[in-house]
Amino acid sequence: MTDKDKVQRDKIFSKPKDMLVDFVFDEQVANVFPDMIRRSVPGYDTIIPMLGVFAEKYVQADTSIYDLGCSLGAATLSMRRRIKQPGCKILAVDNAQAMVEQCQQNISSDDSATPVELICDDILNIKIVNASLVVINFTLQFLAPEKRKDLLAKIFAGLNKDGVLVISEKVLSDIPQRHQFYDDLHTEFKRANGYSELEISQKRSALENVLIPETSECHINRLTDVGFGFVSPWFQCFNFTSFCAVKS
Numbered sequence: 001m002t003d004k005d006k007v008q009r010d011k012i013f014s015k016p017k018d019m020l021v022d023f024v025f026d027e028q029v030a031n032v033f034p035d036m037i038r039r040s041v042p043g044y045d046t047i048i049p050m051l052g053v054f055a056e057k058y059v060q061a062d063t064s065i066y067d068l069g070c071s072l073g074a075a076t077l078s079m080r081r082r083i084k085q086p087g088c089k090i091l092a093v094d095n096a097q098a099m100v101e102q103c104q105q106n107i108s109s110d111d112s113a114t115p116v117e118l119i120c121d122d123i124l125n126i127k128i129v130n131a132s133l134v135v136i137n138f139t140l141q142f143l144a145p146e147k148r149k150d151l152l153a154k155i156f157a158g159l160n161k162d163g164v165l166v167i168s169e170k171v172l173s174d175i176p177q178r179h180q181f182y183d184d185l186h187t188e189f190k191r192a193n194g195y196s197e198l199e200i201s202q203k204r205s206a207l208e209n210v211l212i213p214e215t216s217e218c219h220i221n222r223l224t225d226v227g228f229g230f231v232s233p234w235f236q237c238f239n240f241t242s243f244c245a246v247k248s
């Protein structure tokens, strides 16, 4: 293993910052991303391999699979390694150049058969065509809320019959006691993973205007509204939930 292959520890918010600016997915974040997301998002390490299981079960021959907000390609690679159907292609999309550059290296060093097209663009600009599986793993939450429904409607239109959408998100609860309960457990999770109080509070402030969570009810109602016949949460860990929706 070379130094470059070693996962770098996330220390981005470990020193007091004079001025806290909104969180951006730049090179500094890309360099520590695998460590950052595992130590910050409860359940991430379960969801990623399960996306491979979704792919094995639901990818149809001669179709496209989309990973929207692919970061360094963890979901793409998990799906790619389990796709057994012929004639498929994965389209992995992210609008952060630094993420896409490192994602390209990760994809190039994996020799699974299904081709991957990596696209540096806003997921709002991407055409969804002939899709059997679309994954948005912790990315919808970064879009302006008023743009989310149009994106989901576009995905619904681009999915084939029996096609599946998986969306993972940080979620809110509109019951204050439940919201506090899960939020406290999430903070404890970050402490248990070695983040200091300073890191936790500075990261929280940096994400405040950038990551805008919604309730599970909001997600389920919107997925139903755009046309999905079957909508269900399939995984939850504290205030992080993953939903699946099937086009019947």
Ligand code: GEK
Pocket: 025, 037, 068, 069, 070, 071, 072, 073, 074, 075, 093, 094, 095, 096, 099, 121, 122, 123, 124, 136, 137, 138, 139, 142, 143
């Ligand atoms: C994983 N799915 O490892 N268009 C394209 N990309 C975007 C947009 C947008 N409008 N907004 C944000 N992103 C990954 C983890 S991370 C989640 C996803 C997190 C990208 C952004 O550049 C970043 O790479 C990703 O969405 C969110 O399974 O950091 O909490």
